[in-house]
Amino acid sequence: MKPLGPIPPGFAAIDGELAIAGRRVNELVAQTGNTPLFVYSGDQVRNRVAELRAAMPARLALHYAVKANPYGPLLALMDGLVDGFDVASGGELALARAAGTDPARISFAGPGKRDDELEAAIASGVTLNLESEGEADRAFAIADHLGAVPRLAVRVNPDFDLKGSGMKMGGGAKPFGVDAARVPALARRIIASGAHWQGLHIFAGSQSLDSEAIAETQAATLDLAAQLAEASGSPLPRCNLGGGFGIPYFPADTPIDLSLIGQRLEARFAALPAVLQETRFCIELGRYLVGEAGVYLTRVIDRKESHGEVFLVVDGGLHHQLAASGNFGTVVRRNYPVAIASRFGAPDSEEVSVVGCLCTPLDRLADKAGLPRAEVGDLVAVFCAGAYGASASPAQFLGHGPACEMLV
Ligand SMILES: *Cc1c(COP(=O)(O)O)cnc(C)c1O
Numbered sequence: 001m002k003p004l005g006p007i008p009p010g011f012a013a014i015d016g017e018l019a020i021a022g023r024r025v026n027e028l029v030a031q032t033g034n035t036p037l038f039v040y041s042g043d044q045v046r047n048r049v050a051e052l053r054a055a056m057p058a059r060l061a062l063h064y065a066v067k068a069n070p071y072g073p074l075l076a077l078m079d080g081l082v083d084g085f086d087v088a089s090g091g092e093l094a095l096a097r098a099a100g101t102d103p104a105r106i107s108f109a110g111p112g113k114r115d116d117e118l119e120a121a122i123a124s125g126v127t128l129n130l131e132s133e134g135e136a137d138r139a140f141a142i143a144d145h146l147g148a149v150p151r152l153a154v155r156v157n158p159d160f161d162l163k164g165s166g167m168k169m170g171g172g173a174k175p176f177g178v179d180a181a182r183v184p185a186l187a188r189r190i191i192a193s194g195a196h197w198q199g200l201h202i203f204a205g206s207q208s209l210d211s212e213a214i215a216e217t218q219a220a221t222l223d224l225a226a227q228l229a230e231a232s233g234s235p236l237p238r239c240n241l242g243g244g245f246g247i248p249y250f251p252a253d254t255p256i257d258l259s260l261i262g263q264r265l266e267a268r269f270a271a272l273p274a275v276l277q278e279t280r281f282c283i284e285l286g287r288y289l290v291g292e293a294g295v296y297l298t299r300v301i302d303r304k305e306s307h308g309e310v311f312l313v314v315d316g317g318l319h320h321q322l323a324a325s326g327n328f329g330t331v332v333r334r335n336y337p338v339a340i341a342s343r344f345g346a347p348d349s350e351e352v353s354v355v356g357c358l359c360t361p362l363d364r365l366a367d368k369a370g371l372p373r374a375e376v377g378d379l380v381a382v383f384c385a386g387a388y389g390a391s392a393s394p395a396q397f398l399g400h401g402p403a404c405e406m407l408v
Contacts, residue, residue: 001351002368003251005337007383008292010044011344018344018381020295021408025341025379028408029297035379036298036316036403038390040069042077044293045386049081052285055258057266061282063107065243066092068286068387069294073407075099078289086240086284090117093126107240109155109201111175118142127151129201129240131177133186140193152190153198153238156183156228160220162205162244163213176203180224184231191234199238199279200225207246207287211257214244215264222268222276229275236279245288249323249384250334287387294386296321296403297341298365300378301357309368310352314380317356317363320403322393324365324382325356338366341381346372354380358398 017024021041028039052062061083066075070092076099078085085096088110096106108121109129118135119142121128130136130152143150157177178186183200191197202221208214221241229236248255272279298316305311318325326333338354340346348370356363365382374380395402 001370002335004335004366004369005250005384006248006253007337007339008247010041010047010292011295011383013345016343016345018295018339018341018379023408025297025381028406029379032404032406034404036296036314036320038071038320038385038403038405039295039297040071040074040290040386040405040407041293042407045074045077045290046081048289048293051258052288055262056283057262057269059269059281060265061280063240063282063284064289065284065286066096067391069290069389070095070391071405071407072099074290075101077407082289084282087126090114090120093117093120093124097124107153107198107201109203115142119146122146122148122150125151127153127198129153129155130186131155133178133182136186136190140195143195149194149196151196151198153201153240154178154183154186154190155201155203156180156224158202158204158221158224160204160217162208162217162242164208164210165205165213165244177201180228183228187228187232187234191232197234197237199236199240200228201240201242203240203242203284205242205244208244209246209248209253209256211260214256215261217242217244218261218265219268222272225279226273226276235275235277238280238282239276241281241283243283243285243288245285247287247291247384249336291384291387294384294389295341296324296382296385296389298356298380298382300374300376300380303374303376310350312352312354312374312380313357314354314365315357316403317358317365317400318360318393319356319358319395319397319400320393321365321382321385321389323388324385325362326364327362328388328392333364333367335366335369337383338369338371339381339383340372340374341379343372343374343378344381349373357400
């Protein structure tokens with residue numbers, strides 16, 4: 001038997017069925033008329049944002065990294081909860097605009113921005129986090145052509161990365177950002193050009209559960225920001241401190257300690273050097289805001305045995321939940337939190353593997369897990385499905401198409 005990841009807090013059973021935001025899963029599935037289905041709980045997202053606000057310094061603004069989950073109704077909800085959106089493509093920019101977000105609250109990072117994406121951002125007054133000197137040159141030329149004053153920030157490739165991070169985005173040679181040593185020269189050029197200088201974006205990694213490491217990285221980020229501002233010869237208007245707040249996906253993972261991180265940052269904010277006195281700080285979080293608020297529901301289509309092992313074959317799979325299958329950024333496959341949603345809370349009674357409907361051995365949502373006995377027609381829940389699920393999985397693979405999504 002292999003352990004399952006921890007089910008996030010906030011999910012209860014009603015009459016033996018999993019309830020999300022107080023509604024039973026069978027009712028939710030009946031409302032959309034189909035499985036597989038992603039359900040996102042608005043209450044859980046609101047609670048998460050409130051917890052963060054309470055733990056972090058009041059001076060720290062909170063941005064949502066749209067790539068974690070760009071579902072329209074969720075973006076519209078987020079727009080009222082956070083201080084800004086960070087997008088990573090022209091497509092995400094269009095989605096953020098469609099959700100009604102003020103372009104002045106949007107910043108756009110990401111390597112390989114095409115000219116038409118730069119143009120859309122500059123024309124609408126979105127802040128560009130420039131990833132290279134070459135991108136800066138193209139942004140200047142496009143702004144000239146449009147007769148617009150662009151809002152420009154520089155994304156820094158710091159000389160450190162976030163320890164314990166699932167995906168390293170800084171330290172050494174990287175396609176992201178401008179090497180720290182070259183940032184002051186670029187910042188001076190931007191300021192001299194008359195553009196709206198928006199400061200620095202320093203993102204050192206993602207998905208860390210090590211609160212000490214997150215606090216240390218934030219401290220190192222503030223030191224680096226101060227040093228770069230000094231070297232650029234002007235106080236820093238804004239600084240995006242990155243994110244990296246992880247969520248527990250796997251057995252033995254534990255949640256981060258928000259109050260530790262908040263207190264450390266508060267102490268650093270109380271002792272800022274002159275170049276950072278007036279700086280507006282933010283963090284940008286994706287999965288921490290929405291990951292645990294989402295559940296993927298899929299129905300058991302077949303129950304079969306092979307060489308003494310039981311398989312539940314479901315109508316979903318890695319084409320919607322690539323990460324749960326272990327094929328998105330993990331080295332060793334471990335089980336996500338998974339439950340029989342239509343028998344939620346029933347005691348485990350057998351060892352089963354939950355496999356998806358794709359014709360590949362990679363398509364496994366739970367491996368040799370202890371679960372209550374399930375039959376054809378039962379619903380399986382995969383938790384922690386609110387981030388990097390629907391939008392980060394190969395929905396076209398094998399022709400099953402995308403899953404339904406709903407916000408409750
Ligand atoms: C992916 C990404 C994020 C969000 O990461 P999470 O782990 O979802 O919080 C934030 N900022 C940048 C620059 C990113 O690339």
